[in-house]
Amino acid sequence: MRAPIGTAIIGTGAIAQTHAAAIECTDGLELVAVGSRSVASAQAFIDKNQSGWNAPAVRACTLEDVLRDERVQLVSVVTPTGTHIDIGTQVLAAGRHLLLEKPLDVDLARTLEFAQVAAKAEERGLVCASVSQNRFSPAVTTVRKALDAGRLGQLTSGVASVGWWRSQEYYDRAAWRGTWAQDGGGALMNQGIHTLDLLLWFLGEPVRVNASSRRLAHERIDVEDTLAAVVEFSSGALATVHATTSAYPGLATRLQIMGTTGSAVIEHDGLSYLHLANGTPVGDMGLHGTGNQVHSPNHACHRDATSSSSGHARQFADLVNAIRTGERALTTIADAASTLTTIHAIYRSATIGMAVDLAEVIASPTFDTYRVGTARVQR
Numbered sequence: 500m501r502a503p504i505g506t507a508i509i510g511t512g513a514i515a516q517t518h519a520a521a522i523e524c525t526d527g528l529e530l531v532a533v534g535s536r537s538v539a540s541a542q543a544f545i546d547k548n549q550s551g552w553n554a555p556a557v558r559a560c561t562l563e564d565v566l567r568d569e570r571v572q573l574v575s576v577v578t579p580t581g582t583h584i585d586i587g588t589q590v591l592a593a594g595r596h597l598l599l600e601k602p603l604d605v606d607l608a609r610t611l612e613f614a615q616v617a618a619k620a621e622e623r624g625l626v627c628a629s630v631s632q633n634r635f636s637p638a639v640t641t642v643r644k645a646l647d648a649g650r651l652g653q654l655t656s657g658v659a660s661v662g663w664w665r666s667q668e669y670y671d672r673a674a675w676r677g678t679w680a681q682d683g684g685g686a687l688m689n690q691g692i693h694t695l696d697l698l699l700w701f702l703g704e705p706v707r708v709n710a711s712s713r714r715l716a717h718e719r720i721d722v723e724d725t726l727a728a729v730v731e732f733s734s735g736a737l738a739t740v741h742a743t744t745s746a747y748p749g750l751a752t753r754l755q756i757m758g759t760t761g762s763a764v765i766e767h768d769g770l771s772y773l774h775l776a777n778g779t780p781v782g783d784m785g786l787h788g789t790g791n792q793v794h795s796p797n798h799a800c801h802r803d804a805t806s807s808s809s810g811h812a813r814q815f816a817d818l819v820n821a822i823r824t825g826e827r828a829l830t831t832i833a834d835a836a837s838t839l840t841t842i843h844a845i846y847r848s849a850t851i852g853m854a855v856d857l858a859e860v861i862a863s864p865t866f867d868t869y870r871v872g873t874a875r876v877q878r
Contacts, residue, residue, distance in 0.1 A: 503529035504822060505570035509562055509586055510577035511535050511544040514600060518575050521811035523552050527819040528573070532558040534565040562586060566593040573598065573626075573818065580605055580683060584613045591616060596626040596822055598814075601692055603629060603835050605683030607843045607864040610836050617832035626821045628828035629835035632810030633693045634700060635817065638770035642756060642763045646701060650775050652760030657738035659698040660753045661691040662746035669744075670720050677720025679869055685714075685722030688842055691742030694752055696838045697765075698730075698738055701756050705841050707731040707856050712849035713872045716745035723871045728845045740845070840864075 506528050508518050515533070522530045530552060535541040541559035549557060558568070565571055566589065573596040576586050584604045590597045597617075604610045617627040633639060645651055663686070675681035682689060699705060710728035717724045725743040732738070751767040764772035814830065821828040840860055846869045848855040 501527065501823070503527055504572050504819060505529055505531040505568075506573045506575065507532040507534055507565045507568070507571045508575050508577060509534040509565065509590075510579075511540050512577060512579075515544065515577045516548060517811055518577055519548055519552070521809075521815050522575070523554070524812050525815040525819065527823070528815060530554045530557055531570045532560055532565050532568055534560050534562045536561065562589065566590065566595065572596060573822065576600060581681065584609050587613065588616060591620040591625060591627065594623075594625070596818070598628050598630065598818060599832070599835070600630045601696075601835060602683060602688065602839055602842075603832065604839075605679075605681070605688075607839060607860070610839050611861065611864055614832050614836040621827070621831075624825070626818060626828050627832045628814070628818060628821075628830050629832055630811070630814065631693065631696050631830040631834070632814050633697055633768065634830055635810050635813035636768050638765045638768060639697060641770055642701070642765065642773070645761065645763070645773070645775070646756070646758075650761050651756065651758035651763070652776070654702055654734065654736050654756065654758045656736055656757045657698050657702050658741075658753065658755040659691070659694045659738065660741040660750075661686070661694050661743070662741070662750035662752075663690050663744050664747045664749040665690075665717075665724075665744035667717055667719075670717055677717070677722050679721050682722060684842065684846060684869075685712075685720065685726070685871075686724055686742040686744045687712075687726050687740070687845060688722075690744060691726075691740070692838065692842065694742075694754055695740060695841065696834070697754055698740065699838060699841060700834070702730075702732050702734070702736050702738060704733040705730050705837075705844075705857055706733050707854055708841065708844045708848050709854040710740075710845040710848040711852075711872065712846070715873075721871070722869075723849070726845070726849065728848070730841070730845075 504527055506522050508515050522528045533541045533545055538559050545557050545559055574590045575598045577600050580602055583599050587597055587599050620627055670677045708728050708730050712723035712726040715725050724745045728740040730738045754765045756763045760776040762774055817829050844855045844857050844860045847866055850870045
């Protein structure tokens, strides 16, 4: 039996609990350390959560201690967004495999530079990944397999919609929320990023965006609470992106992928619609349905309601495979950088009121100030 891969978590916020639970239920991993700027904070996190762990002895320490610990092979970074790249750079320099929470950073120029650092680390045999747990849900993997097998034909269009509700109190509870400097954006950056990531993963390379954004239902924030955009892809496909925190009481996240021989709809992580024109029985894909169409809802492709960390656990399992086989992780730093580039292009388009090419954003990633509309367009 192979020895488990020693894993450390850097950061002790709420998402750290999800990572710890995912590590604990992933074969091939062993949680050996929790790092924080304050060792006392790390120890408090361990004391609060370790009753549910199988790990025999988890060490509370600083980042520097983690990187000197020879047991540690994989480091999961769950600190505030603005610290991700600095910590990630240190982890890779120490020769450790890396998992970074999303978004990589609020600054696009820094993100693109770090993507190059990560690419060189991969050439040295290190695994570098960004969290995108939704890619590992049963519904998403089913649609991806159908796409890869050509069962959807030529992809022509897509819709990504995140219609959530956030109260004014939500933004008022933390001074950094709703700011460009620390939050990086509003409904798209924070609530819509994972759905946008899936849209790009399915439809391919985005080349141009045209967007509008508004602040309609909230006060004392700088960022958008409502946004709509059209995304053009190198294949010629088109997609609409919608993100809002102004949809009371909150609607299901919806992702539609449409092609010439099949279409699919994923709602709230479940596969609610899949229709194939080529006659492939959906039963052959392990789905419940009649002929070439799934029933709605399709419980075989709904997320595991028993564990909030199930998507993260599947991602950690992918990392174990990548580390042991030398294969590339399914969710790379380059993927995360592409998603962030698309978000910045959308914000730039909404600010200047014109379509923006992604090549232009990559060539000139620094932009002075993003702006959001707050009133109705005058006719």
